[in-house]
Amino acid sequence: MYKFPVYQPSLKGNERKYLNDCLDDNWLTWQGKYVREFEESFAKYIGSEYATTTCNATVALHIALLALGIGPEDEVIVPTLTYIASVNSIVYCGATPVFADSDKNTWQIDPADVRKKITSHTKAIMAVHIYGHPCEMNELKEIAQINNIALIEDSAESFGSKYKDQFTGTIGDIGVFSFFGNKTITTGEGGMVVSNNKTLIDRVNLFKGQGLARHREYWHEVTGFNYRMTNIAAAIGLAQLERADEIIEKKIQVANWYFEMLNDLPLTFHRPVGDIRHTYWMFTVLVQNSQERNKLREFLKVNGVETRPVFHPIHTMPMYAGNYQKFKIAEDLGWRGINLPSYPDLSKEDINEISSIIHAFYTTG
Numbered sequence: 001m002y003k004f005p006v007y008q009p010s011l012k013g014n015e016r017k018y019l020n021d022c023l024d025d026n027w028l029t030w031q032g033k034y035v036r037e038f039e040e041s042f043a044k045y046i047g048s049e050y051a052t053t054t055c056n057a058t059v060a061l062h063i064a065l066l067a068l069g070i071g072p073e074d075e076v077i078v079p080t081l082t083y084i085a086s087v088n089s090i091v092y093c094g095a096t097p098v099f100a101d102s103d104k105n106t107w108q109i110d111p112a113d114v115r116k117k118i119t120s121h122t123k124a125i126m127a128v129h130i131y132g133h134p135c136e137m138n139e140l141k142e143i144a145q146i147n148n149i150a151l152i153e154d155s156a157e158s159f160g161s162k163y164k165d166q167f168t169g170t171i172g173d174i175g176v177f178s179f180f181g182n183k184t185i186t187t188g189e190g191g192m193v194v195s196n197n198k199t200l201i202d203r204v205n206l207f208k209g210q211g212l213a214r215h216r217e218y219w220h221e222v223t224g225f226n227y228r229m230t231n232i233a234a235a236i237g238l239a240q241l242e243r244a245d246e247i248i249e250k251k252i253q254v255a256n257w258y259f260e261m262l263n264d265l266p267l268t269f270h271r272p273v274g275d276i277r278h279t280y281w282m283f284t285v286l287v288q289n290s291q292e293r294n295k296l297r298e299f300l301k302v303n304g305v306e307t308r309p310v311f312h313p314i315h316t317m318p319m320y321a322g323n324y325q326k327f328k329i330a331e332d333l334g335w336r337g338i339n340l341p342s343y344p345d346l347s348k349e350d351i352n353e354i355s356s357i358i359h360a361f362y363t364t365g
Contacts, residue, residue, distance in 0.1 A: 003304035018235035032231025053229035057178030060191035061089035129158035185240035261355035310337025
């Protein structure tokens with residue numbers, strides 16, 4: 001057990017009350033009232049016309065791609081510096097992921113590299129807002145519009161983040177959120193697909209619900225999936241959403257404490273770049289090299305502080321390394337980055353203690 005885990009949820013609202021309500025009403029499945037309430041409240045919060053729940057974010061990405069008609073012989077441009085689910089979801093559709101490098105300042109997908117990767121087979125760009133910092137959406141939208149391709153937002157890590165006062169997930173054609181246990185708001189496992197396009201949301205609902213026709217009982221129109229969220233998960237999600245502003249503000253405060261207390265060390269911070277709001281799903285720093293990262297992580301572990309490495313670039317993993325490629329920025333970030341404890345219930349005293357341990361490493365190590 002770590003004194004300071006890298007993440008833990010903040011469950012201080014109506015979670016227990018709503019869960020007990022589910023038990024009292026005997027509605028545990030997707031047909032319960034909390035699923036609809038969570039969807040409607042979530043859409044209102046982020047300013048999207050439509051939102052529909054799923055059992056996790058990986059399947060949300062899968063059916064978002066299916067709703068866009070992505071399939072075999074299609075290519076989807078995706079950052080190599082991301083979580084594996086972003087890329088796997090493309091492969092689930094029979095399509096080909098085409099990797100793009102990261103921007104050295106934002107750490108997000110580099111629009112300049114995206115432009116180079118467009119081919120006659122490109123059907124979509126997947127913008128992944130890693131660690132809570134938005135991608136450069138104006139440029140990506142322009143690229144998508146010029147080439148008549150779709151723009152998907154993987155906002156699994158960026159709930160509450162904004163690009164020019166617009167919530168991530170609402171800028172492209174379709175957006176996806178995650179409510180895994182370590183996300184800014186959680187349902188334990190869960191996801192959400194959002195869009196302002198009713199046709200896309202109708203297609204998502206069709207695919208997620210076994211392909212069941214809306215107006216004919218037990219008649220199935222497509223080969224669908226069972227990707228629905230339970231009423232229990234939605235009840236937790238609704239309670240979490242009620243505290244969203246409080247949780248986000250606290251995570252930003254945690255980041256600011258880290259900036260203040262670690263500013264004198266040879267670390268590079270993942271700071272906000274441009275007219276955006278960075279919600280710091282994970283507070284992330286770069287050390288000087290991979291050897292230093294390994295030593296620092298071990299030192300923190302011995303002293304009760306859990307950390308994570310920044311994502312390994314996907315093009316380096318066995319199943320995606322068939323064609324040798326180099327992505328200079330993504331690889332540099334992937335080998336030098338560390339996620340520090342980032343949960344909203346951390347106090348200033350906690351961050352001071354973690355920072356003191358990091359200072360001790362650089363003083364004695």
